[in-house]
Amino acid sequence: MTSLHDKYGLRRIINACGKMTSLSGAKVLPEIAAQASASLGEFYDLDELQAAAGKVISRVTGAESGCVTACTAAGLTESVAACLTGNDLAKVLKLPDCRWGTSKVVIQKGHCVNYGSPVTQNIRMAGAEVVEVGEVNRTLPEHVQHELEAGGVAAVMHVESHHTVQKGMLDLAAVVELAHKYDVPVIVDGAAQDQRIRSMIEMGVDLIVVSAHKYLCSTTGGIVAGRKELVDAVYLQNRGIGRSMKAGKEAIFGAMAALDYREQEDMVAWTAEQDRKVALVLELLKGIDGLALGADADPNGCPFSRAKITPDPEVCGLDVFELNRRMAEGDPSVRLRAHHANEGYLYIDAIELEDEEVRLVCERIRDLLSKK
Numbered sequence: 001m002t003s004l005h006d007k008y009g010l011r012r013i014i015n016a017c018g019k020m021t022s023l024s025g026a027k028v029l030p031e032i033a034a035q036a037s038a039s040l041g042e043f044y045d046l047d048e049l050q051a052a053a054g055k056v057i058s059r060v061t062g063a064e065s066g067c068v069t070a071c072t073a074a075g076l077t078e079s080v081a082a083c084l085t086g087n088d089l090a091k092v093l094k095l096p097d098c099r100w101g102t103s104k105v106v107i108q109k110g111h112c113v114n115y116g117s118p119v120t121q122n123i124r125m126a127g128a129e130v131v132e133v134g135e136v137n138r139t140l141p142e143h144v145q146h147e148l149e150a151g152g153v154a155a156v157m158h159v160e161s162h163h164t165v166q167k168g169m170l171d172l173a174a175v176v177e178l179a180h181k182y183d184v185p186v187i188v189d190g191a192a193q194d195q196r197i198r199s200m201i202e203m204g205v206d207l208i209v210v211s212a213h214k215y216l217c218s219t220t221g222g223i224v225a226g227r228k229e230l231v232d233a234v235y236l237q238n239r240g241i242g243r244s245m246k247a248g249k250e251a252i253f254g255a256m257a258a259l260d261y262r263e264q265e266d267m268v269a270w271t272a273e274q275d276r277k278v279a280l281v282l283e284l285l286k287g288i289d290g291l292a293l294g295a296d297a298d299p300n301g302c303p304f305s306r307a308k309i310t311p312d313p314e315v316c317g318l319d320v321f322e323l324n325r326r327m328a329e330g331d332p333s334v335r336l337r338a339h340h341a342n343e344g345y346l347y348i349d350a351i352e353l354e355d356e357e358v359r360l361v362c363e364r365i366r367d368l369l370s371k372k
Helices: 004-008 030-039 046-061 072-085 089-094 119-125 141-150 172-181 194-202 228-239 241-245 249-264 267-284 320-328 355-369
Strands: 013-016 065-069 104-108 129-133 153-159 186-189 207-211 222-226 291-297 305-311 333-336 346-348
Touching (some): 013 355, 046 194, 046 222, 046 249, 065 072, 065 228, 072 119, 072 186, 072 207, 072 228, 089 228, 104 141, 119 153, 141 153, 153 172, 172 186, 194 222, 222 228, 267 305, 320 333, 320 355, 333 346, 333 355
Parallel strands (some): 013 333, 104 129, 153 186
Antiparallel strands (some): 065 222, 207 222, 305 346
């Protein structure tokens, strides 16, 4: 059978970068793909289907309720909208024209990230006013409290991501405590944090949005979990601005299957498998002159690590930018994790790699760094 790469003239990608939307998310697990595929030949009442999804989300995450959106970005905009309108349909129908006073969303300046588009744009799309607090490298409780005391705050947005400034920011527990003193809900952008969703719900987060197509390995979709009243308001946005962000049946069934799978998954064994692959990377790259090796844990506390490679350009003949560029050339194209290239190092994320692909990646690195 002709592969889709060959049929449409696409390069094969070896994904050593991680669960990236730009690389089409994740490989959908067979168990999940089967359920999503089985849904395609049938009709369903989407309200009933979303209600069923809400029960699955609640069971697996510990949240009061949940729903499925087109993606995490859609879920964030709809969550902001929900905090603006509540379950008032008249207000839902007016967005993004929000003229009823409570329209501000507070976010730490160090959380105003761009993950392919600005998170602040997701906020503005709902009709809210973005209020950035603190400095780029520091937020004090007083920064947040000042805005909360001023009033008119519909929500506080907190981003749990490697993209954020990793020092000087208020942590999630502090943000929840501050916001709840003023009865203001907290929305968490937790796109890649599905493995931590239960702990964040237990911390008191009002709404959290995660990706179904990253570590849950499903079809494209977003999962919103949280307080039932607010989740109902999120879903109500489908009668307003959320209409253009609605999830189809394959996304909903895929997310449900992914959560069912996660509930049964042995996460200790999963972590051990990731550790084994990182160790294999480090073993295969050992002994290259000028290449420093290491492993770093996920910065947001997810249970895995990544191999870290730091080439000395004087010895290796290539700096990280050139190494990354050459690895991406050709077919297959090897994509490394270059988020910290300006700091002189790259990561190899092995989660999506089979052992054969690990060897291919390491052989190509060894070959490039041996050509001085």
